[in-house]
Amino acid sequence: MYATPHILTSCLIIVLIILVFPLLTTLSPHQRNSDWPLSQVKTSVKIAFFTSMVPLCLFLDEGAEVIVTSWTWMNTLTFDVNISFKFDMYSIIFTPVALYVTWSILEFTSWYMHTDPLVNRFFKYLLTFLIAMIILVTANNLFQLFIGWEGVGIMSFLLISWWYGRADANTAALQAVIYNRVGDIGLIFAMAWMAMNLNSWEMQQVFLTSEDLDLTFPLIGLIIAATGKSAQFGLHPWLPAAMEGPTPVSALLHSSTMVVAGIFLLIRMSPLMEKNPLALTICLCLGALTTVFTATCALTQNDIKKIVAFSTSSQLGLMMVAIGLNQPQLAFLHICTHAFFKAMLFLCSGSIIHHLWDQQDIRMMGGARFLCPTTTTCLGIGSLALTGTPFLAGFFSKDAILEALSNSHLNAWALILTLIATMFTAVYSLRLIIFVALGNPRTPRSIFQMNEVDPAITNPIKRLAWGSILAGLLITSNIIPLKTPEMTMPDEVKTAALMVTLLGFLLALDLGNLTGHQLKSTTQRPVHLFSNLLGFFPPIMHRLSPKLSLSFGQMVASQMTDQTWLEKTGPKAVTSINMSLVTTTSNAQQGLIKTYLALFLVTITLATLLISL
Amino acid sequence: MRTSQSVRQRQPVNMAVVGFRRWAKALSKGKGSGISALLSGCRAASGGSKDVIPGPYPKTPEERAAAAKKYNMRVEDYEPYPDNGEGYGDYPKLPDRSQHERDPWYKWDHPDLRRNWGEPMHWDFDMYIRNRVDTSPTIVPWPKMCKYLFGYIGFMLLMFYLGEKFPSYQPVAPKQYPYNNLYLERGGDPEKQPEEVTNYEI
Numbered sequence: 143m144y145a146t147p148h149i150l151t152s153c154l155i156i157v158l159i160i161l162v163f164p165l166l167t168t169l170s171p172h173q174r175n176s177d178w179p180l181s182q183v184k185t186s187v188k189i190a191f192f193t194s195m196v197p198l199c200l201f202l203d204e205g206a207e208v209i210v211t212s213w214t215w216m217n218t219l220t221f222d223v224n225i226s227f228k229f230d231m232y233s234i235i236f237t238p239v240a241l242y243v244t245w246s247i248l249e250f251t252s253w254y255m256h257t258d259p260l261v262n263r264f265f266k267y268l269l270t271f272l273i274a275m276i277i278l279v280t281a282n283n284l285f286q287l288f289i290g291w292e293g294v295g296i297m298s299f300l301l302i303s304w305w306y307g308r309a310d311a312n313t314a315a316l317q318a319v320i321y322n323r324v325g326d327i328g329l330i331f332a333m334a335w336m337a338m339n340l341n342s343w344e345m346q347q348v349f350l351t352s353e354d355l356d357l358t359f360p361l362i363g364l365i366i367a368a369t370g371k372s373a374q375f376g377l378h379p380w381l382p383a384a385m386e387g388p389t390p391v392s393a394l395l396h397s398s399t400m401v402v403a404g405i406f407l408l409i410r411m412s413p414l415m416e417k418n419p420l421a422l423t424i425c426l427c428l429g430a431l432t433t434v435f436t437a438t439c440a441l442t443q444n445d446i447k448k449i450v451a452f453s454t455s456s457q458l459g460l461m462m463v464a465i466g467l468n469q470p471q472l473a474f475l476h477i478c479t480h481a482f483f484k485a486m487l488f489l490c491s492g493s494i495i496h497h498l499w500d501q502q503d504i505r506m507m508g509g510a511r512f513l514c515p516t517t518t519t520c521l522g523i524g525s526l527a528l529t530g531t532p533f534l535a536g537f538f539s540k541d542a543i544l545e546a547l548s549n550s551h552l553n554a555w556a557l558i559l560t561l562i563a564t565m566f567t568a569v570y571s572l573r574l575i576i577f578v579a580l581g582n583p584r585t586p587r588s589i590f591q592m593n594e595v596d597p598a599i600t601n602p603i604k605r606l607a608w609g610s611i612l613a614g615l616l617i618t619s620n621i622i623p624l625k626t627p628e629m630t631m632p633d634e635v636k637t638a639a640l641m642v643t644l645l646g647f648l649l650a651l652d653l654g655n656l657t658g659h660q661l662k663s664t665t666q667r668p669v670h671l672f673s674n675l676l677g678f679f680p681p682i683m684h685r686l687s688p689k690l691s692l693s694f695g696q697m698v699a700s701q702m703t704d705q706t707w708l709e710k711t712g713p714k715a716v717t718s719i720n721m722s723l724v725t726t727t728s729n730a731q732q733g734l735i736k737t738y739l740a741l742f743l744v745t746i747t748l749a750t751l752l753i754s755l
Numbered sequence: 756m757r758t759s760q761s762v763r764q765r766q767p768v769n770m771a772v773v774g775f776r777r778w779a780k781a782l783s784k785g786k787g788s789g790i791s792a793l794l795s796g797c798r799a800a801s802g803g804s805k806d807v808i809p810g811p812y813p814k815t816p817e818e819r820a821a822a823a824k825k826y827n828m829r830v831e832d833y834e835p836y837p838d839n840g841e842g843y844g845d846y847p848k849l850p851d852r853s854q855h856e857r858d859p860w861y862k863w864d865h866p867d868l869r870r871n872w873g874e875p876m877h878w879d880f881d882m883y884i885r886n887r888v889d890t891s892p893t894i895v896p897w898p899k900m901c902k903y904l905f906g907y908i909g910f911m912l913l914m915f916y917l918g919e920k921f922p923s924y925q926p927v928a929p930k931q932y933p934y935n936n937l938y939l940e941r942g943g944d945p946e947k948q949p950e951e952v953t954n955y956e957i
Binding site: 431679693709 | 841842878879881882885886887888889890893894895897900901903904907911914917918919922923924925
């Protein structure tokens, strides 16, 4: 009997069971011991990771993919909603990547959050998030995907507002949930359209039955969903605001896993998008705009976490560009490689922040290479991988996307913007390294606090560093591309990404030299303010539309309803309508004979005219 | 802005307690039995008495003074909403300033709301909490911000439009067909001599 499908299915279901088990133990009333996070949660994620390597090896060896429909949930005569899992290339590769990154982050969290009184709950939330993410990734129907989608959104809300005593954290969590909700409108619309026109939410049936239909509306709905979840331009402010949450949350949710859910949705739905040039163009242009806008904002930020957050948003824009080029596999490759180096960048930032007593301003950092060399080295590796340095992880995905861009027939402005964003990536990455690692310490506390004694700090970072170096090579060597890449191109096109990155480094060094001589402490130049204040998008949008909608709502609820029903259409309206009639009639009936005779004459004249007509 | 003396003297009545005590009294002395005993003794334990809840628009100076006192404000600070039928009554019209603008370091009675007990509440207080609309002055004036943002978006949209009109692609040669560019297959006249087409150069 052919055992591969059974092994594949069993391993992946076991992965889910291993992850759910620690959550079930929290339902018991018994007090958990103090090492529950490490002994149960981290261990379960580690075991789940090694278990998920078995299906990965089977897939790499045999190309085996499987779809499991395990339970008929809500079935009518014509519409089925089942629990069905799709273990294809995307979910088989993404699951071990997510588990590996989560394992490292949980180990780091055991040090970072060890003084928190509710650390058990924190680990529980992270685990719940991970389960929701795996449900999203392995879903074979849109309903199950939606469960995972909402699950990651809610856990994001709970984790961003972890320190809920802080009003800024609450505001950031509200921003995240409201912006995600706007995106959910698009997803729900797309699901409704598919339920009505395609009669199913199962992906296979959707792909088969949609071949001759015009899919513009549902695709725009899916793009709106991706815009909300993956922080594309227009629905992007929640991602930098989400840095209010603890650093492990930023590392896991807001760089590696949750924010890529929108891109993952579009990758899953790529068979629908292939034949719709409008949807592809929208993705391309939106991605290009996002990548350059957020890279511009990252140039002038002084909070280390905000720089990395904008970098994440810029890379998400690049993934959207890859979708717009009709290259979903390249977008997926970038998701996988980006997860490693971005999580590592966040962990390095968290380590440095924690050592400096929660100092997040890079202008107050410096000289970290003397005090924590491992962290600084990994920060450098992560930055190099981010900029696409040859043969690190980011190179394989980023360079492939830029080559595909340069060789395609596409919007020229999208190409130019993406290259500019690539240059800016190098600029802000180098700025980060210069301010944090190079130079001398600018705060006295750093000298006494920074150390790398605890292996819970360095082991996860080193593990992710190995991923940042090898992941790109391993994935591209073992996965056959679905679309033939362009093999021949001029040297200038081939090296365009590298040249642009080098230009960015030189520009950053030059700007660094200039600012070393500046005479004013802060500049008031409009371009700098535009970049530093995030393009003025948050002040305008977060003041204007809430004020209009809340004032309107208050006016409708407290005044308009009563005014309408009492004064405009109800008793007072009856009074005001009748008042003019009453006034005229009572003015006429004052007891004056002249008035009566005049009325009598008018009546006689009218009657005569009527009779004669 | 500390709580004024006048408010300390006048403690609001806890209507829940009043209602509960009357209910208990009615139960013990109620004329009926069972439910009727419960119902006869109850009164609404919500809302305040007439001198605490908002009232009609104050027309005379005495009414204005009484309204100012009710809302714990000085008479010179008190300004009601205009009486144009919108139903505000004597509720004070406070400046449209959000809680973000208040001193974050002062020891407020409610630090998260940045408000002291007894302070008059803005009509749109729920809109001006720290999680919602912020009215604090911006570094850059509002018109300039709008000009920059919408100018940027407009510029990008224009450039994307031009990018669609003039796309980028690698140089390619036009398609070349044999038989004089497929003259007969394209419906050319078989009697006529077609124009010679050569797709090569020697």
